[in-house]
Amino acid sequence: MQILVTGGAGFIGSQLTERLLQRGDRVTVLDNFDPYYDPAIKRANLAQAVQCETFSLVQADIRDAERVDELFRRQSFDAVVHLAALAGVRLSIEQPQQFVDVNVSGTLVLLEAARRCGKPRFVLASTSSVYGLSQCLPFREDDPLLTPVSPYGATKIACEKLGHIYHSVHGLGVTSLRFFTAYGPRQRPDMAIHSFARAILAGEELTLYGDGSTWRDYTYIDDIVGGIVAAIDARLSYDVINLGNGNPVELRALVEMLEAVCGRQARVRHASEQPGDVPHTCADISHARDVLGYEPLTPASVGIPRFVEWLAGHVAATAVK
Numbered sequence: 001m002q003i004l005v006t007g008g009a010g011f012i013g014s015q016l017t018e019r020l021l022q023r024g025d026r027v028t029v030l031d032n033f034d035p036y037y038d039p040a041i042k043r044a045n046l047a048q049a050v051q052c053e054t055f056s057l058v059q060a061d062i063r064d065a066e067r068v069d070e071l072f073r074r075q076s077f078d079a080v081v082h083l084a085a086l087a088g089v090r091l092s093i094e095q096p097q098q099f100v101d102v103n104v105s106g107t108l109v110l111l112e113a114a115r116r117c118g119k120p121r122f123v124l125a126s127t128s129s130v131y132g133l134s135q136c137l138p139f140r141e142d143d144p145l146l147t148p149v150s151p152y153g154a155t156k157i158a159c160e161k162l163g164h165i166y167h168s169v170h171g172l173g174v175t176s177l178r179f180f181t182a183y184g185p186r187q188r189p190d191m192a193i194h195s196f197a198r199a200i201l202a203g204e205e206l207t208l209y210g211d212g213s214t215w216r217d218y219t220y221i222d223d224i225v226g227g228i229v230a231a232i233d234a235r236l237s238y239d240v241i242n243l244g245n246g247n248p249v250e251l252r253a254l255v256e257m258l259e260a261v262c263g264r265q266a267r268v269r270h271a272s273e274q275p276g277d278v279p280h281t282c283a284d285i286s287h288a289r290d291v292l293g294y295e296p297l298t299p300a301s302v303g304i305p306r307f308v309e310w311l312a313g314h315v316a317a318t319a320v321k
Helices: 011-022 039-047 065-074 089-094 096-116 150-169 192-202 221-234 253-264 284-292 300-318
Strands: 004-008 026-031 055-061 080-081 121-127 172-178 205-209 236-243 267-271
Touching: 004 011, 011 026, 011 039, 011 221, 026 065, 055 096, 055 150, 065 096, 080 221, 089 096, 089 150, 096 121, 096 150, 121 221, 121 284, 150 172, 172 205, 172 221, 192 205, 192 221, 192 253, 205 253, 221 236, 221 284, 236 284
Parallel strands: 004 026, 004 080, 026 055, 080 121, 121 172, 172 236, 205 267
Antiparallel strands: none
């Protein structure tokens, strides 16, 4: 298949790209190398992909309708996996207009291009943040999305609704995948597992917001990528699907796990809970099992050591350079 991956130089996108190339797909990555974190990290993420003859890279912004339209006209895509977005709950509170501009307007540009150019199946990355303060646990896809607590979550709800409109009005096949706290090698440096592990390994202080009683449904990258590939292949007409692990971990337990794996005690500084953070996330993955054959294979007890091993090697390699 000919597949477009937007945001393909990022944490999830680069590993999805490698998985697709390995199985014989032709992959085009569209990425603007946004400086939210070091673009050099993103370029390094694509080091393996660029060696493949069936890979191509287009550096452009998803809001650039002219460039996006030209790309869709030049290529005949069978599928689009739309991962490009501004992420970060707290940053979205500081920069709400920017999040609306990139996430919502950028998604609209891509949907319009897909509508005009062959109507490839469209897999849209959403997030557990759409559930906000929902008290219905575990979170189900048919829960009402009326309690987001960050502009980021609200923008992703808007993107999902746009996808539904383009399916209903224009016949575009759209699948929205709600990711639950993906982690693993190449994870963004600002994410909790990454920043905590790096601080512990370096003997530096980490900041723990709240009393540590919040919990998240941490989902290993291999499971997330497997779910995306299954969604590409499923050829669904329209659907919304949770991709999580289904076994949430309390924040203080996460720190204890990292301490055990890193072999040293964390230096913890406590701070008040931050606006936009939710107390818990937990995915009901029964629908993903039914329609995608999705089965997460990596519990935190396995995924955390894998991540720390990668991070330690990554830090060592960076120090040598």
